[in-house]
Amino acid sequence: MDLSLSMKDDLLNIRNLGTRLAVEMRKLTSNFRLGFGTFVDKNISPFSYTAPKYQINPCTGYKYFPVCVSSFGFRHLLSLTDQVNNFNAEVQKQRVSRNRDAPEGVFDAILQAAVCAERIGWRKEASHLLVITTDDVPHLALDGRLAGLVQPHDGQCHLSDVNEYSASDKLNFTALIPGTTAEILDQDSQNVMQLIVNAYNNIRSKVELMVLDSPEDLSLSFSATCQDGLSQPGVKKCGDLKIGDTVSFDVSVEARSCHPAGTNQTFTIKPVGFRDTLEVTVTYNCSCGCSEQIETASSRCNSNGTYTCGICDCDPGFLGARCECGEEESSGDVSQNTCREAEGRTVCNGRGRCLCGVCVCYESEFGIISGSYCQCDDFSCARYKGVLCSGHGVCDCGECKCHAGYIGENCNCTTETSSCLSDDGHMCSGKGNCVCGKCQCIEPGAFGETCEKCPTCPDACGTKRDCIECRLYQTGRLADNQTCHRLCKDDIITVEELNTDNPDTAVCIYKTENDCVMRFTYSEEESGRSILRVLKDPECGKAPDAVTVLLAVVGSILLIGLILLAVWKLLVTIHDRREFSRFQNERSRARYEMATNPLYRQPISTHNVDEVYSMLSKPYNGAT
Structure with missing residues (x-):
């Protein structure tokens, strides 16, 4: 401390x-x-x-x-x-x-x-x-x-x-x-x-291999088989492990050069942070069994060389597959033609002389010229930043032969993919491909060393939401599995008001466990830093006041009562007016009918003189 x-x-x-x-x-x-x-x-x-x-x-x-x-x-x-x-x-x-x-x-x-x-x-x-x-x-x-x-x-x-x-x-x-x-x-x-x-x-929860004291002429390549059971070439670590999980690693060793018989070299492989180690001893054996059977002045070589493993090693001054020709012998046109790689080509490609029908290559200050027609060398291969085969391979006849773990025309492309693993253990965060040890992002809007930054990706808000919840409030999906501080490295700034005018800024909204609304923005600076700006306080509905609720209930009841009373009064008024109007109509009709009653007869009758005379002139029939 x-x-x-x-x-x-x-x-x-x-x-x-x-x-x-x-x-x-x-x-x-x-x-x-x-x-x-x-x-x-x-x-x-x-x-x-x-x-x-x-x-x-x-x-x-x-x-x-x-x-x-x-x-x-x-x-x-x-x-x-x-x-x-x-x-x-x-x-x-x-x-x-x-x-x-x-x-x-x-x-x-x-x-x-x-x-x-x-x-x-x-x-x-x-x-x-x-x-x-x-x-x-x-x-x-x-x-x-x-x-x-x-x-x-x-x-x-x-x-x-x-x-x-x-x-x-x-x-x-x-x-x-x-x-x-x-x-x-x-x-x-x-x-x-x-x-x-x-x-x-x-x-x-993590296992990562490291190599101690690795000899320079040994090339090591790794592949890891993690929890998903898939082999990942170039990876030498597995993460998010739980008790009981089993992972395995394959290690390939390639010798770049040969050493004398009996030479041993040792290196150590160990998981970082553990005491267990694996010590590997490499024994070189670059000789062939046939090299033990040597015939000097062999008849197979016209007594002009040593026969070893099916090849004649000619004595000085002799050439040919069977050492059949001496260097002092003149070279004719026929022998010259045998030194051409193809018709019309230069004898020995201009990099050697033809003796006894065989090309003898010149010496070069740049390296060794070789081949049946002097067509090969060890210095004209592709270079990377001025280094032949990027320093990760050997030049063989104009072509780079890459060491283990490297590919490409100039061996500048590593097959190691551990640098492409994001913090969550996914290759290029699942948004790109690992090419030559570097992530090439294919998801629109994704960038960063492992394509981990993508403000416009559909899942950006969800991913950053987990980090905000665990970092600010110690809640959410990442709060319990101890990965919050490992996965969430973004700068989180609390603000009173969010600025949403920037088109490169993603605006995210989500609902919290307490039914509050949280708003934040996600943006990336030119330096590559991820910035999360979060409202200082979530937008939560306030609990209603008891007195306010009581007054609201009582007021609502009174209002409803008054409305019902008004409606009842209105209906009664309308009904009464209709009844009164009907009564007035009936009353008027009664007065009119009384004035013209057919049962009513006036007590005075009026007759003319002729009608009276007619009545009186009729004979009396005893009627009164």
């Missing part, structure tokens, strides 16, 4: 790390031990304060933290042990120091731990070295030595840095030391536990 002054707050949070770490790690492995060491920086100028008054207390005169311990480079405090209380006790004792420059001596400390690996128990027992540090800039001079020291000790190195900018530098330098990872530590170190568990799961 870095004990420079900037880590004083983090030290408080890590003092109970041992207990918490033991609980979590014992869920993952039964073989868990802890060790502890600390570092600050080199105790010389300009790295530390060297004035006498600072030797005992480098914080002298520093008003924010006036007392601290002397600066030091590296201290080994606790060898590997399963006694967690011992670890906690050592951490409790620690006090911070102060150095002068921003970089700390983290790589010095790693180098010291690697050199002293036997004493501290790391070489035999440890598989993971965690370094907790702040604002450190890697020292380039140490990288080569670290790679040589860390790997033979079967260690995995993990750098946890609280400074985002220096952590990005470490991410670049992890490629120099196989098995090394780097993550960003929160300012308060609260995520240190998750980083350790993630790193361990990453180590445990």
